[in-house]
Amino acid sequence: MKQYLFDFGYLQQAGPYDNSLDEETISAIKTYQKTFNLQDNGFLLNNQTLQQILLPRCGVPDINFEYGFSRTNYLSWPKGNKWLRKDTKLLTYGFAPESNVSSDMIEVFKNALMRWSTTTMVLNFTEATSYDVANIKIGFYISNEGVEDVVVGDSVIILQNSYTSGVIRLNASKYWLLPTDKYPSWEDDEFDLETGAMHQIGHLLGLDHSFETDSIMYPIINQRKVDISDSDIANTNQLYNDANYGNFGSSASSLVTSLFLGFAFLAMFN
Numbered sequence: 001m002k003q004y005l006f007d008f009g010y011l012q013q014a015g016p017y018d019n020s021l022d023e024e025t026i027s028a029i030k031t032y033q034k035t036f037n038l039q040d041n042g043f044l045l046n047n048q049t050l051q052q053i054l055l056p057r058c059g060v061p062d063i064n065f066e067y068g069f070s071r072t073n074y075l076s077w078p079k080g081n082k083w084l085r086k087d088t089k090l091l092t093y094g095f096a097p098e099s100n101v102s103s104d105m106i107e108v109f110k111n112a113l114m115r116w117s118t119t120t121m122v123l124n125f126t127e128a129t130s131y132d133v134a135n136i137k138i139g140f141y142i143s144n145e146g147v148e149d150v151v152v153g154d155s156v157i158i159l160q161n162s163y164t165s166g167v168i169r170l171n172a173s174k175y176w177l178l179p180t181d182k183y184p185s186w187e188d189d190e191f192d193l194e195t196g197a198m199h200q201i202g203h204l205l206g207l208d209h210s211f212e213t214d215s216i217m218y219p220i221i222n223q224r225k226v227d228i229s230d231s232d233i234a235n236t237n238q239l240y241n242d243a244n245y246g247n248f249g250s251s252a253s254s255l256v257t258s259l260f261l262g263f264a265f266l267a268m269f270n
């Protein structure tokens with residue numbers, strides 16, 4: 001339980017953990033319950049809470065994490081669209097050769113990228129000439145230890161040779177269904193590929209988890225959900241369709257306004 005709360009941003013203190021129910025853990029459980037709108041019926045670890053932590057979910061933390069690389073760690077969770085070069089209009093994607101991604105699966109990712117492209121109204125995606133140079137790298141990996149078993153996938157930003165790229169890591173020990181597969185009677189460990197793709201691309205484009213259940217960015221991933229919700233559109237527009245993204249207009253005055261807003265934005269975060 002403590003490892004789970006730590007992995008997803010609710011508990012600050014890293015392990016190893018003992019079984020004591022300390023103040024910090026109690027507070028973390030309460031924050032978790034509040035975040036997911038779970039009922040508080042007087043029992044700290046009520047059934048609803050215990051069932052919730054068994055549900056398949058995304059590995060990106062829900063709260064309390066920053067974007068950044070340290071000298072020893074060249075991986076970061078995605079946070080906002082800071083890893084993209086300013087004014088990026090085109091991103092390339094590629095599939096890890098060792099994952100042997102089928103053409104049907106590639107098609108699913110293409111559709112998902114197309115949906116997000118339409119939503120940002122700024123970004124376009126094209127397949128990279130090789131996986132190594134792709135901005136968005138997609139692959140399937142085994143991660144099955146402890147808490148990791150509930151994680152169906154995640155995304156990280158990697159820094160390599162002073163270039164950053166976004167990596168989507170889907171859990172290869174789950175069975176990923178294509179849109180043509182049977183719905184909605186899923187077996188255990190069966191997940192909808194398009195749903196997983198939509199969610200992780202959302203992270204790489206800059207969206208955090210949302211706790212509105214109709215959002216693509218809701219952390220629990222256990223049903224097919226590929227339509228971008230109104231709140232997702234609003235959040236995306238905030239990232240891509242204001243002056244901060246550098247979407248400068250053609251007239252000189254709008255350029256000046258954009259520059260001014262750009263500097264004001266930088267000043268706010270310095």
Ligand SMILES: [Zn+2]
Nearest residue numbers: 058059060219
């Ligand atoms: Zn997520």
